[in-house]
Amino acid sequence: xxxxxxxxxxxxxxxxxxxxxxxxxxxxxxxxxxxxxxxxxxxxxxxxxxxxxxxxxxxxxxxxxxxxxxxxxxxxxxxxxxxxxxxxxxxxxxxxxxxxxxxxxxxxxxxxxxxxxxxxxxxxxxxxxxxxxxxxxxxxxxxxxxxxxxxxxxxxxxxxxxxxxxxxxxxxxxxxxxxxxxxxxxxxxxxxxxxxxxxxxxxxxxxxxxxxxxxxxxxxxxxxxxxxxxxxxxxxxxxxxxxxxxxxxxxxxxxxxxxxxxxxxxxxxxxxxxxxxxxxxxxxxxxxxxxxxxxxxxxxxxxxxxxxxxxxxxxxxxxxxxxxx
Numbered sequence: 001x002x003x004x005x006x007x008x009x010x011x012x013x014x015x016x017x018x019x020x021x022x023x024x025x026x027x028x029x030x031x032x033x034x035x036x037x038x039x040x041x042x043x044x045x046x047x048x049x050x051x052x053x054x055x056x057x058x059x060x061x062x063x064x065x066x067x068x069x070x071x072x073x074x075x076x077x078x079x080x081x082x083x084x085x086x087x088x089x090x091x092x093x094x095x096x097x098x099x100x101x102x103x104x105x106x107x108x109x110x111x112x113x114x115x116x117x118x119x120x121x122x123x124x125x126x127x128x129x130x131x132x133x134x135x136x137x138x139x140x141x142x143x144x145x146x147x148x149x150x151x152x153x154x155x156x157x158x159x160x161x162x163x164x165x166x167x168x169x170x171x172x173x174x175x176x177x178x179x180x181x182x183x184x185x186x187x188x189x190x191x192x193x194x195x196x197x198x199x200x201x202x203x204x205x206x207x208x209x210x211x212x213x214x215x216x217x218x219x220x221x222x223x224x225x226x227x228x229x230x231x232x233x234x235x236x237x238x239x240x241x242x243x244x245x246x247x248x249x250x251x252x253x254x255x256x257x258x259x260x261x262x263x264x265x266x267x268x269x270x271x272x273x274x275x276x277x278x279x280x281x282x283x284x285x286x287x288x289x290x291x292x293x294x295x296x297x298x299x300x301x302x303x304x305x306x307x308x309x310x311x312x313x314x315x316x317x318x319x320x321x322x323x324x325x
Contacts, residue, residue: 017175017194019100024092024184025279036093042291043086049294050075052308060307066143067132068304070125073152077121078290081114085286089184097184101175104186109167111185115262115285116213117159122255123217123224124151130224134231162209169202182275187282189269210266218259225252250296258289 027035057063057072084107091097099107132139166188173195183190188206192199225248232248261281269278 017101017177017179019098020104020175020179020181020186020194022088022092022097022099022184022186023180023182024089024097026276032093036090039086039090039093039287042287043082043090046082046287046290046294047079050078050290053294053304056304056307056311059311060303062303063307066128066148067125069148070121070128070152073155074118074121074125075294077114077118078293081111081118082286082290084110084114085185092184099186104181104191105167105170108170108186108188108191109163111286112166112188113159113163115159116162116209117155119213119217119259119262120155120158121152122258123220124155126221126224126251126255130228133228158213162213166202166206166209169205173197173199173202183279183282185282185286188266189278207267210262214259214263214267218255218263221252221255221259254289254292254296258285261285 025035053075054072057068088097088099088107128143131142135142170188170191174197175191175194176196177194179194181187181190181194192203228248261284265278265281
């Protein structure tokens, strides 16, 4: 019933193609098991690292601040984001990764919505740091609980609405001919290349939304960190300045990698002349960036480390008394 409802809602009832086959990476069969193990370890690390951050933020009263509230949302988003893509990629290393047309569009909807939400959330996080550093006295008022919650709601709703618009247009397309997608997940451009009907409306709409959802948040991030750098330069040289510059450079490195690859693939896809290069770029924002985010943003933070050690201590104590009983 659920599949019938999805097919009817997405307008897939009369499609020539009923399923797609994800070709994944062209590597020797002998390497499939090795790649499966490597990416399984990376995926498990992403899930574990982000789960630890969420648990630490929720369990520690000291981390109930706007910065860690946004970080917990980023961690939750990263778990959903990678989980929408990586499991199907792992399946492709072991066997033929087939996916229904409805499932393919659903995967892209989830991926597109979460990617858009992450773009806006990273901008909110940069703005939060700008207020905390440049306006420390007014920061508690400017970033009150209601305003923080409102920003997060806007972030998630923005991603959802962008995903709905794009998937509604993609659902009107007919797919026929061969059903092989030369990618490890259902991405926009490979899907458009298989469309029999005119995809120009979907392509133009996606291009416009990509420009808005990528350049505007990225511009806000650069502006926020630019003002942070100016404020830090006014501080006398020392450990505080070095720490601030180290933190800003780490954040900008990860953010630039994430936004840069998305901009190339969704705003200027013609710049990528190799399908293999497109897959490598896709790996950067679907696997590599989520892998480094927990380390860059929080696991190097002493407050998070203390919260995790305290949590581990409480678990050990609880297990000890449980065994004694």
